[in-house]
Amino acid sequence: MSKALTLALSLLSTPALADWQVNMNKGVTALSREIFDLHMLIFWICVVIGVAVFGVMFYSIFKHRKSKGAVAEHWHENTTVEVVWTVIPSIILIAMAVPATATLMDMYDTSEADVDIQITGYQWKWRYQYLDEDIDFFSNLSTPREEIVNESAKNPNYLLEVDNALVIPANKKVRFLITANDVIHSWWVPHFAVKKDAIPGFINEAWVKVEEPGVYRGQCTELCGKDHGFMPVVVEVKSEADYAQWVADQKAMKLAMAGEASKEFSMDELIAKGEGVYQAACAGCHQPNGQGIPGAFPAITGSAIATGAIDAHIDIIVNGKTGTAMQAFKEQLSAVDIAAVVTYQRNALGNTVGDMVQPSAIQK
Amino acid sequence: MKIWMQAIWSVMASFLGVQSNANRERDFEHGRFSVFVVAGLLMTFAFLISVFGLVQLVMMYVK
Known part of the structure; x- marks a missing residue:
């Protein structure tokens, strides 16, 4: 018995839980945490409702079982009960809509951005254009082919690494204008809680304000053809000074490339x-x-x-x-x-x- | 007047999707079609106004 308990506890310890994470990410932005909190609030409301409804149901089944001599009642309608079980869910739904609307309005508020970046999905790569900076580049998968065809061991960022990452400054509101060149793609970075369809002929907007510099990874999440699984998103968040340096480097590189031509x-x-x-x-x-x-x-x-x-x-x-x-x-x-x-x-x-x-x- | 109140009450019941059999029989025996149409339109308008008001209320809470 104690052996079984130890095993159960060790399975529940942190590393095992980390491997088996099923909940969504808290993310790294104020908005992603707001979305996470909303998700948890709705989740617990659902848990309470589920426990209450199934609790009453199972209790009734058990308490009024046939072996105890229970006899089914035959009645046609009970307007009061029917009204109650219709009105209560309606009130719960409306109550849940209040915080949900607040979060949605935050998500859609792309106004007053410090940096505007156009993201275009291609088969099968992403293009990033910095609208205020004359920076424009493609971001291709950089995982070596030997790893894909199992000729060498896979690195931890297998299929989640690119040649040119999207670079954004920390603590600045960055607005993404998302579209596509050929078919529908979807730009997704779980830690930003941003997942937007990239649709040819349409421009969808999203925004992030990341507090901590770091590297965040995501994927295309709209089946877009043969290499759908081979067009990851990598975002490098840099401090303001590092970002300014990166912008200067990009411009110098562009000049050098013009000379090379x-x-x-x-x-x-x-x-x-x-x-x-x-x-x-x-x-x-x-x-x-x-x-x-x-x-x-x-x-x-x-x-x-x-x-x-x-x-x-x-x-x-x-x-x-x-x-x-x-x-x-x-x-x-x-x-x-x-x-x-x-x-x-x-x-x-x-x-x-x-x-x-x-x-x-x-x-x- | 009574026929109007009954019609409005029945329209509200239909919005909710719950109606007693006794009221249903009463409506089909004594109700007038035109009264139900007008009551239905009135209640639809009232519903739209209340949804609009609710959204305005939520927006105030958000801002």
């Missing part, structure tokens, strides 16, 4: 760079080995486009192909990236065309 690259440099671009931007559909998926995504190896005229090859990457899953990459890739990936596709993955293109020749 006019540089002349060697074939080897382009192929080396192109391999990284290919794995991040193309391999999701065309596969890491360039074989594609027959019937769904064409192969790059031996493809008429990748081994044909170079201008047509550049054009399909820059502008995409209408009516197919091949999207336009002009917004997503720099001129250097496009030149590199075109050169890579023509001279790797089993292709040996032998030509190359410089970033300066890419017309976006």
Whole structure:
């Protein structure tokens, strides 16, 4: 008996509970805590109602059981009882609507934001545009392919890591304008209690004000196609000073990239760079080995486009192909990236065309 | 007057979804269709006003 008790207690100890968390997160913002408190309030109201209703029911069943000689009563209606069990739930529902409305109004109050960021869902990545800062980048999954195909051990942030995280300042009201470019996605960060659909042609708003710097992770939560599970959200919250430094760094990087676009690259440099671009931007559909998926995504190896005229090859990457899953990459890739990936596709993955293109020749 | 009060009472019962069989029989034997239509419209309007008022009240509490 005492053994069983010890086992039960050890199962209830903190580490075991942490592994088995079933409740929602308290989160890291005042609003997320408000939502959590509302959730708990409604939860306990439901518990009390459930215990009362089922308590009365089970007691009645037990007390008036057949073996005690209970006989069912036959009556048709009791207006008073029916009115009582209709009016009481109505009053409870209206009473619950009061705190719920208060929380909802807070959630929808996106006014007076310090930073505005447009979030656009793409198949299968997120784009972040800082509306006041001229900062614009894509955020791609960065989990190595070897981990996904079980060739190496999975790291703790498996499928929850990206190349460029969304960076926001702590203690500032950040407004998100959420939309999508192709299909419906949904931007979700549990610790912010923010989960908003990203719908093409619509702009949904949400906001956060995070107190503590840190890294917060989330996922796309609207089934959006093949790599729905491979487009995580990572938000890095920085102190105000660190955020200002990050903004300055981004702007410097943009200038440096503009300079790079006019540089002349060697074939080897382009192929080396192109391999990284290919794995991040193309391999999701065309596969890491360039074989594609027959019937769904064409192969790059031996493809008429990748081994044909170079201008047509550049054009399909820059502008995409209408009516197919091949999207336009002009917004997503720099001129250097496009030149590199075109050169890579023509001279790797089993292709040996032998030509190359410089970033300066890419017309976006 | 009595017929109007009965109609309004029955409309309220229908909003709640609870009515005694005795009242139902009375309405079907002695009630007038036009009275129920007018009472129904009146009560719908009263319901809308009360929902509007309730929302205003909640908004005041929130602000």
